[in-house]
Amino acid sequence: EPEVTQTPSHQVTQMGQEVILRCVPISNHLYFYWYRQILGQKVEFLVSFYNNEISEKSEIFDDQFSVERPDGSNFTLKIRSTKLEDSAMYFCASSERGYTGELFFGEGSRLTVL
Amino acid sequence: QKEVEQNSGPLSVPEGAIASLNCTYSDRGSQSFFWYRQYSGKSPELIMFIYSNGDKEDGRFTAQLNKASQYVSLLIRDSQPSDSATYLCAVIYNQGGKLIFGQGTELSVKP
Numbered sequence: 493e494p495e496v497t498q499t500p501s502h503q504v505t506q507m508g509q510e511v512i513l514r515c516v517p518i519s520n521h522l523y524f525y526w527y528r529q530i531l532g533q534k535v536e537f538l539v540s541f542y543n544n545e546i547s548e549k550s551e552i553f554d555d556q557f558s559v560e561r562p563d564g565s566n567f568t569l570k571i572r573s574t575k576l577e578d579s580a581m582y583f584c585a586s587s588e589r590g591y592t593g594e595l596f597f598g599e600g601s602r603l604t605v606l
Numbered sequence: 607q608k609e610v611e612q613n614s615g616p617l618s619v620p621e622g623a624i625a626s627l628n629c630t631y632s633d634r635g636s637q638s639f640f641w642y643r644q645y646s647g648k649s650p651e652l653i654m655f656i657y658s659n660g661d662k663e664d665g666r667f668t669a670q671l672n673k674a675s676q677y678v679s680l681l682i683r684d685s686q687p688s689d690s691a692t693y694l695c696a697v698i699y700n701q702g703g704k705l706i707f708g709q710g711t712e713l714s715v716k717p
Contacts, residue, residue: 523703535650537705548704579668583649590703592638597649 493520496598498584504604508573513601515567515584523590524567526559527597529582530551535583541567541591574605610697612708613628617685620716625682627711629695632676639671639678642694644710650694654680 497516505511517524526538539549539559546559556572567586571578581602585595609632619625627641638657642650656662656669656678668681678697682689692710699706 525703527705534709535644537704537706540704548700586702590704592655593653594640594652595650595703595705597651600649 494596496584496586496596498582498598500601502602502604503508506572507576507605511571511578511603512567513582513584513603514568515566515598516565517584517586518588518596519565521586521588521596523547523587524561525585525587525595526569527585529583529600530580538540538569538582540590542594546592548591555564571603573577574603576605579603579605608636608697608699608706610695610708612693612695612711614709615712616714617711618714618716619685621685621687623685623715625685625689625713625715627680627682627693627695627713629678629680629708630676631678631695631697631706633697633699634673634676636673636676636697636699638698640696640698640705641667641669641678642696642707644691644692644694650707653693663690671682671700674710682713685713687717689713690715 524541538546560568581600584598640655641653654669656671666683670679694710695708696705
């Protein structure tokens, strides 16, 4: 069964360092998303991406965040200068048709900022 | 501010019982409604979606939607210990697929 894959599963970094989280969405999906979940809190929307551009972003997704689809398969989230409060689980998701809400999530990348 | 509210629980039910999970949402413009299951340390997994008022059944799961009351529920019949997880209610507001999640209800099914 097709699945969304994410790497790394866990990354530990020092505050101020750049981090890139990688995702391979399901191959025939057209809509891509990043969500995050701080430990014990709700799943929060960060950004949606369609047709090689950001379609929507939340207030969390400030200038230190960026997304890119560098080739036909990968979808990346970059955090330029990490802060302690960026420590969270980051989930990539993809959807065949954006408006249906039927998102398929990857297993997540746990980011720990020290 | 669009909000999705759930009772965080924990909700504890005995094995074989019906578990009832509830969710309210703030924006009447909401279009579609989803229930995701999240095991501890894992990613959300879609269980059911519902678009129209009324009930929708899928196996042991029934989703109920009442748009007038801005209320969504999930019933799990014949609850099993493997159903123990956090259940996330989510709402979609626009064509772009952005989901707004509630904080989740923790369900514990006791053998």
